[in-house]
Amino acid sequence: MRRDCVFIHALVLLLVALVLAPFLWLLRMSFETNADIFAFPPKLWFAPTLANYAALWHGDFPHSFANSAIVSTVSTVVAMLLGVPAAYALARMRTRSDMLSLWVVASRLAPPTAFAIPYFLAYRDLHLLDTRTGLIIIYLTFNLSLVIWLMRPFFENTPRALEEAAWIDGASFFQAMLRVVLPTAVPGLAATAILCFVFSWNDFFFALILTRSRAMTAPVAVVNFMNYAGWEWGRIAAGGTLVMLPVLVFSLLVRRFLISGLTAGAVKG
Amino acid sequence: MSLAAAAPLLPAIRAAGLHRQRARFMTLCLAPSLAVLVLVTLMPMLYLLATSFTPLNLTNPATAWNFRQPLQNYTLLPNDGRFVNSLWVQAKLSFWTVGLQLLIGIGFALLLNIRSGMLRALRTVFLIPMVLPPIVVAIIWKVLYTPDISPAYWAFHGLGWNVPALITDPTWALPAIIAADTWEWFPLTMLMVLAALQTVPDELLDAARVDGARQWQTTLYVVLPYIRGTLMVAGLFRLIDSIKAFPLIYLLTDGGPGSVTEVTNYYAFEQAFNFSYLGYSSAITVVLVAAALVLSWVIVRVTGWGAVE
Numbered sequence: 266m267r268r269d270c271v272f273i274h275a276l277v278l279l280l281v282a283l284v285l286a287p288f289l290w291l292l293r294m295s296f297e298t299n300a301d302i303f304a305f306p307p308k309l310w311f312a313p314t315l316a317n318y319a320a321l322w323h324g325d326f327p328h329s330f331a332n333s334a335i336v337s338t339v340s341t342v343v344a345m346l347l348g349v350p351a352a353y354a355l356a357r358m359r360t361r362s363d364m365l366s367l368w369v370v371a372s373r374l375a376p377p378t379a380f381a382i383p384y385f386l387a388y389r390d391l392h393l394l395d396t397r398t399g400l401i402i403i404y405l406t407f408n409l410s411l412v413i414w415l416m417r418p419f420f421e422n423t424p425r426a427l428e429e430a431a432w433i434d435g436a437s438f439f440q441a442m443l444r445v446v447l448p449t450a451v452p453g454l455a456a457t458a459i460l461c462f463v464f465s466w467n468d469f470f471f472a473l474i475l476t477r478s479r480a481m482t483a484p485v486a487v488v489n490f491m492n493y494a495g496w497e498w499g500r501i502a503a504g505g506t507l508v509m510l511p512v513l514v515f516s517l518l519v520r521r522f523l524i525s526g527l528t529a530g531a532v533k534g
Numbered sequence: 535m536s537l538a539a540a541a542p543l544l545p546a547i548r549a550a551g552l553h554r555q556r557a558r559f560m561t562l563c564l565a566p567s568l569a570v571l572v573l574v575t576l577m578p579m580l581y582l583l584a585t586s587f588t589p590l591n592l593t594n595p596a597t598a599w600n601f602r603q604p605l606q607n608y609t610l611l612p613n614d615g616r617f618v619n620s621l622w623v624q625a626k627l628s629f630w631t632v633g634l635q636l637l638i639g640i641g642f643a644l645l646l647n648i649r650s651g652m653l654r655a656l657r658t659v660f661l662i663p664m665v666l667p668p669i670v671v672a673i674i675w676k677v678l679y680t681p682d683i684s685p686a687y688w689a690f691h692g693l694g695w696n697v698p699a700l701i702t703d704p705t706w707a708l709p710a711i712i713a714a715d716t717w718e719w720f721p722l723t724m725l726m727v728l729a730a731l732q733t734v735p736d737e738l739l740d741a742a743r744v745d746g747a748r749q750w751q752t753t754l755y756v757v758l759p760y761i762r763g764t765l766m767v768a769g770l771f772r773l774i775d776s777i778k779a780f781p782l783i784y785l786l787t788d789g790g791p792g793s794v795t796e797v798t799n800y801y802a803f804e805q806a807f808n809f810s811y812l813g814y815s816s817a818i819t820v821v822l823v824a825a826a827l828v829l830s831w832v833i834v835r836v837t838g839w840g841a842v843e
Binding site for chain 1: 552555556559560561562563564566567568570571574575576577578579581582585642645646648650652653656658659660661662663665666667668669670673674675677678682683685688692717725774775777778780781784785799802803806807812815816818819822823826827829830831833834
């Protein structure tokens with residue numbers, strides 16, 4: 266039994282190393298010079314350099330990075346402002362909402378071209394192509410349903426006696442929701458907001474189709490490095506690292522809620 | 535006297551008023567969200583359905599809102615070799631990725647389901663592939679599949695194996711995509727299975743052990759049947775997400791070589807945004823949405839969503 270246990274631990278460590286290796290390799294590449302990247306065989310030790318990051322800093326990348334941050338933040342805030350009261354109302358109404366569930370799930374699961382085509386056509390007429398506003402609106406297609414779906418169970422679990430006590434004390438319905446119910450749901454609110462941010466930040470498809478230059482987001486900018494002659498691998502690796510950094514930090518913060526977020530609430534993580 | 539008779543009625547009247555006010559407040563909470571949902575999801579879907587009945591092509595303005603032959607796109611579909619091929623590629627991709635992710639996910643979950651502090655901490659590490667932005671996953675695998683800079687190719691070289699450039703090889707391009715997609719998403723099935731394993735009652739395991747079942751027999755005949763609901767949901771979700779596969783294919787193979795990795799979703803993207811056939815692409819997409827709707831309905835059924843407890 267003892268030996269079994271040691272064996273399993275060793276096996277798991279080996280598997281972890283195997284699973285993580287591709288990810289760590291990209292991280293390593295971002296600190297290498299182009300000569301080191303193409304070295305054959307790869308050097309075990311190399312002199313790390315920040316040259317790739319410096320090159321990004323002096324190019325257009327900070328602009329794209331800022332676009333990503335602004336678009337993801339605003340879309341998250343709008344989705345929360347609209348979705349949280351709706352989730353609260355749905356939690357308090359005793360109606361079956363099968364149709365709504367189906368709609369929310371379907372819009373989460375629809376293939377990306379289903380929204381990209383109509384939005385592309387509409388934005389051409391509305392002059393919203395290559396604007397941050399355009400991206401913020403299309404991100405609502407998944408963020409709003411996500412907020413409603415993640416927040417509803419939280420409100421179902423807050424005791425009604427709390428808000429009823431507040432009404433008796435003379436609070437309006439709005440005050441009771443804002444001052445009494447919402448504070449009890451803070452962990453859920455934080456996790457939901459973070460997941461919305463991460464999903465918007467990770468988007469590649471919509472940004473690829475709906476932006477050209479002014480509103481280009483960081484994921485699209487990184488891929489654009491690949492179109493230049495000479496394949497600047499160092500810069501691609503550095504850009505990729507910067508794109509994944511905020512997502513990694515945020516995801517680990519909300520790892521308890523990840524599963525229910527990724528499966529649109531079908532499974533409680 | 536009349537006052538005394540009215541007194542008990544007052545709370546009732548006030549309660550009725552409150553009830554109405556409360557209903558009005560709830561409607562006020564719900565209405566903006568529903569309005570926005572209709573505007574940002576329902577309207578585009580209807581727009582998509584409308585364009586799917588037109589031969590819309592951006593290079594020819596006369597094709598917009600032209601409903602003279604509404605079903606033309608749909609009658610073209612079965613005879614379009616590339617579309618039929620894309621369905622077949624999609625089926626292969628979905629089958630292998632869902633299957634491998636379930637198998638590897640179950641395997642890793644069983645391995646990690648031991649009471650040990652270290653293993654518990656290591657679970658978090660396994661999260662990394664699935665929380666990375668999909669485009670970063672694609673970049674990572676692009677590096678691994680590029681012989682000039684890939685540590686894997688260096689290792690193959692050291693072992694004396696002559697491995698072709700996988701993503702430009704017609705036989706290996708699809709397996710290469712499947713490998714990358716499996717790496718990205720097996721943690722999801724793994725975590726779902728791990729969570730489900732915690733719910734298996736100890737009495738059940740003890741009973742099996744008392745009856746003389748070996749470890750593998752318990753796993754195969756007791757544990758896995760017990761968590762089959764979770765396995766089903768995990769599989770369905772991965773199945774639907776595999777229909778949406780995009781960044782990996784876009785970056786690794788661009789649907790090629792030829793069209794061996796061109797899944798239906800990718801074909802729709804190319805028709806719309808490389809060739810400007812938005813009408814035709816809408817028809818392809820409508821078919822995909824219909825498939826996703828059917829699968830969503832299955833999920834809602836399986837998980838009992840939206841049901842009032």
